[in-house]
Amino acid sequence: MSKLYLYFIAIQRIVCLILFFCSIANQTQAQSLYEIVFEVGNISYKGFLVYFNEEEAYMRIGYYDNKKYNVVEVKYKSIIEKSGDYNTFVMIGSNPTYITKVDRGVTYNPDHFIWVWNDKYQHNEPYVTDDPHFHEDNITLAKSYREITIKDLTESYLRQFFGSGEEQYKSLLRMGTVVSGSTTATQANTNQNTNNGTNTNTQSNTTNATLHLVLAINTEIPDIGRSCSVDQKSMETEFKEISKAIGMPFKKYVVVGEEFTKANLEKTLANLKVGSNDVVIFYYSGHGFRWSDQTDSYPQLDMRYSEYTKLSANTSLSLSAVYHAITGKNARLNLIMGDCCNSDIGRNQFTNSSFMVSRSFQGAEVEKLKKLFLQSNGNLMFSGSSPGEYAWCNINGGFFTLSFLQALKEEIGFMRNESPSWERIVQNTKKNTQYKINNCDGCQRQTPISYMTINQK
Structure with missing residues (x-):
């Protein structure tokens, strides 16, 4: 003792x-x-x-x-x-x-x-x-x-713990009634095929809105590839299960492995066909950087799967360019996210410090998911780091990605009585990321930045 x-x-x-x-x-x-x-x-x-x-x-x-x-x-x-x-x-x-x-x-x-x-x-x-x-x-x-x-x-x-008139008591009873015997978002362990440059569909006739998930994941790079692979699985599972829970058809587009190139990503974005009521989610996990004379606050995405490939304008693409390419297709809701460094010719930083991922998920309330994904319109560009900063990760994934999923789960859980809000998800993602960084052995400052024009009914 x-x-x-x-x-x-x-x-x-x-x-x-x-x-x-x-x-x-x-x-x-x-x-x-x-x-x-x-x-x-x-x-x-x-x-x-x-x-x-x-x-x-x-x-x-x-x-x-x-x-x-x-x-x-x-x-x-x-x-x-x-x-x-x-x-x-x-x-x-x-x-x-x-x-x-x-x-x-x-x-x-x-x-x-x-x-x-x-x-x-x-x-x-x-x-x-x-x-x-x-x-x-x-x-x-x-x-x-x-x-x-x-x-x-x-x-x-x-x-034993709550009065019958308390909101917590009512939420917990509702959780037991709604979740028991059903599968809600992120509860199922879904086996998914990763098809380079292709898409997979999940059919549903519940709504005329389709959820498109575009993933650009640097799984081959030696230093952070393992962490990026964890990010990929987490995001795929999350959004596929969300689409199932609210009855949205699901389409997935993946750029990984040796197909992880600027040309393939641009081709995937150019071929993306969306309707006016659709939702498009773009997520990047890999190295990021900024040019020494860059004025854009958002990072460049390093589209090289090998460290021996020269870094140039031909092997990189800005997150802002992805944002404009996707929002130009006029889908109802667009979320563009990048978990990567934003430093001068930097590298995502790997640490052995490991955090406890949020334990806040007990099941999603479908009505809250509908408010976020069916009753919202506009755009979000979200970077895991500010200019001059690294993005940190470990074997459990990127800190920004973990924090985003944590914030999302908090919003859709039964124990939250407020109406779900994308603004609160963004702010809690930033807060959760900074707390992880501040308590990480050897980690330096990481402050996510965002640009959002989302309206909710």
Whole structure:
């Protein structure tokens, strides 16, 4: 316990916390709801944890005290770090608020949860303490820790933590009713063929709008190819499942491998046939740069699959040129995104620091997806980095891409009561990217930039 104790003392200095991606939790569609049963001071507690993003999580905690049942809500922020031989994931509680009525002057010390593991040592259950100084004598192992399933979301289970009139309660009940027995966006594991320069179709007669997904992915480049491949799979799965959920025909166009050239990308864009009610999504993952005399704020896309090919105007294409080529086709909604560097003849930077991808997805509300993809019109150009900056990635994908998917999932989830907004997705993507960068060992500044003219009904 001595090594663990030293780490607990060290984390007292933490002020700004971020949820990182650890080896035991690495899926973008991991569930957001968890149950933790623990004891502190001879009192048994049951916690219902709702996780949204790096800075936003809360736990409803129910317990009996002198035969009176109490429920308190505690806010959480989190961090994962390596201390010596140990990896440590910490959730720090704050701002406890009683949901049930209590006597005047009654207070609650927020609980803190710590998962510790290495190659030889791992508990599924976290350690827990309500001691803000993390003294070793006050730290115990939780009784149990598990993901909450859709089947758990019954009235009797939820009433342990929520009042029947609360919006969270209604959302959770609706989640159990709508998601149970159905497949929603990004929940299915879909096997997809990658056809260079070709498209695949998914037919549907639900709407006359088609979703076109154009992917330009540098999978062959040695340094970041693996990360780019992860990005490709994530984006393909996300948008194909979204199209299925809202009944949109789906067409995919992929430029990868040794077909990853400027000529092939330009040909793919030129041959793109879209209708006035269609949605076009362009996504690039690879190296990016800017010319020394460039005035355009958006990056150049490096369209070389080999480092031995000369970098020139013949082997690169600006994100702005892609934007104009696509928006000129007059589809209803156009999203043009590039996860790449925006520095002088730069390279995407790879780091071994790994984050926790958002665990905010428990299922999508179809009506929210329809508002975003069927009831919106306009254009978005979104770059993962500002002029002079690198774009960072790891084996789990690009930080910008991970952050975009995280922000999207937050908007379409059951636990968000606001009407979904592309503006909020953009702002949360920027915020999530910067938090990852600020807490990445050795990473430099990365600030996504955007130009948006999207209107929503």
